[in-house]
Amino acid sequence: MLPSVLPTETDHVPVLADEVLATLAPRPGETIVDCTFGAGGHSTLLAARLRGDGKLIAIDRDPTVAPYFERLRRSTSAKVRLLHGEFSQVLVQLASNGVQADAILLDLGVSSMQLDRPERGFSYAVDAALDMRMDPSAELTASDVVNERAERDLAEIFRRYGEERYARQIARAIVKRRAKQPFERTGDLVEVVKQAIPAPARFGEGHPAKRVFQALRIEVNDELGSLERALPAALEMLRPSGRLAVISFHSLEDRIVKRFLRAEEHGCTCPPEFPVCACGASPTLRATPRRAIRPSAAEIARNPRSQSARLRAAVKLG
Numbered sequence: 001m002l003p004s005v006l007p008t009e010t011d012h013v014p015v016l017a018d019e020v021l022a023t024l025a026p027r028p029g030e031t032i033v034d035c036t037f038g039a040g041g042h043s044t045l046l047a048a049r050l051r052g053d054g055k056l057i058a059i060d061r062d063p064t065v066a067p068y069f070e071r072l073r074r075s076t077s078a079k080v081r082l083l084h085g086e087f088s089q090v091l092v093q094l095a096s097n098g099v100q101a102d103a104i105l106l107d108l109g110v111s112s113m114q115l116d117r118p119e120r121g122f123s124y125a126v127d128a129a130l131d132m133r134m135d136p137s138a139e140l141t142a143s144d145v146v147n148e149r150a151e152r153d154l155a156e157i158f159r160r161y162g163e164e165r166y167a168r169q170i171a172r173a174i175v176k177r178r179a180k181q182p183f184e185r186t187g188d189l190v191e192v193v194k195q196a197i198p199a200p201a202r203f204g205e206g207h208p209a210k211r212v213f214q215a216l217r218i219e220v221n222d223e224l225g226s227l228e229r230a231l232p233a234a235l236e237m238l239r240p241s242g243r244l245a246v247i248s249f250h251s252l253e254d255r256i257v258k259r260f261l262r263a264e265e266h267g268c269t270c271p272p273e274f275p276v277c278a279c280g281a282s283p284t285l286r287a288t289p290r291r292a293i294r295p296s297a298a299e300i301a302r303n304p305r306s307q308s309a310r311l312r313a314a315v316k317l318g
């Protein structure tokens with residue numbers, strides 16, 4: 001039976017928890033790295049599998065996760081450590097200090113606590129300072145991006161990271177409005193986005209500002225860059241037969257994970273027209289399973305935030 005994780009109202013409910021346990025399959029004596037600790041939901045379940053013998057290293061760039069880590073520390077006799085920082089950098093540091101892992105988890109994106117705390121500025125549903133930093137000590141905020149980037153850059157951010165159809169119109173409206181008064185609040189941005197898109201589209205799929213907020217969040221936290229750098233660092237840190245699991249929440253992240261796993265599974269980097277391999281690179285991992293795992297209908301009903309989750313997993317070859 002799974003140990004109980006008792007979420008409070010605003011706690012994060014771990015997504016695809018059974019599937020993460022099945023793919024990472026932690027055993028006593030092993031070292032687990034949870035790159036995205038959050039409320040520690042996955043970490044608590046993974047640490048329980050160590051049965052008091054082994055190590056769990058938790059990473060998060062948000063220092064407000066500390067009380068959740070204290071809760072984990074009290075619940076387990078395994079060795080646990082929390083490292084504050086951006087996961088790709090921390091993984092590189094750990095690897096350079098000779099740390100090796102048997103299982104590594106990345107559960108990407110923001111946590112429910114970050115989304116539900118209005119003062120963090122992630123939500124289009126409540127008016128708050130336009131912030132969106134996962135690490136409140138980081139320099140770049142969402143208001144810096146909105147107030148300072150060129151119109152063309154803003155349109156590109158909304159198009160690429162939000163897949164927003166009206167990216168150009170929204171960027172133009174932002175630049176017009178900020179010439180009179182810079183943006184400080186999420187509410188102001190929501191209003192400008194609503195006015196910039198054609199009326200019928202305002203009532204289309206989801207909240208009209210949803211895609212712009214997603215795009216800004218990805219830009220402010222360099223989410224795709226972190227993921228691109230973290231995957232090779234995680235693979236490097238894994239022992240042979242070590243397991244990697246990545247949960248993503250939108251197609252941009254999932255595409256990066258899928259391409260990385262495919263490339264590492266293939267090994268050879270020679271152009272397809274080469275008759276024989278000249279690079280000598282061999283496969284480094286095996287994707288298990290080959291397709292992404294999605295949440296069951298029952299999980300989505302219990303936790304609607306799991307709806308867009310995709311889990312990809314792999315085993316490092318010896």
Ligand SMILES: C[S@@+](CC[C@H](N)C(=O)[O-])C[C@H]1O[C@@H](n2cnc3c(N)ncnc32)[C@H](O)[C@@H]1O
Nearest residue numbers: 014036038039040041042060061086087107226
């Ligand atoms: C979806 S939540 C993880 C929830 C966690 N699995 C649980 O069960 O409670 C993602 C967490 O990862 C952190 N995070 C996201 N990207 C990060 C990065 N590049 N480096 C470090 N932490 C990151 C966020 O601050 C957030 O707390």
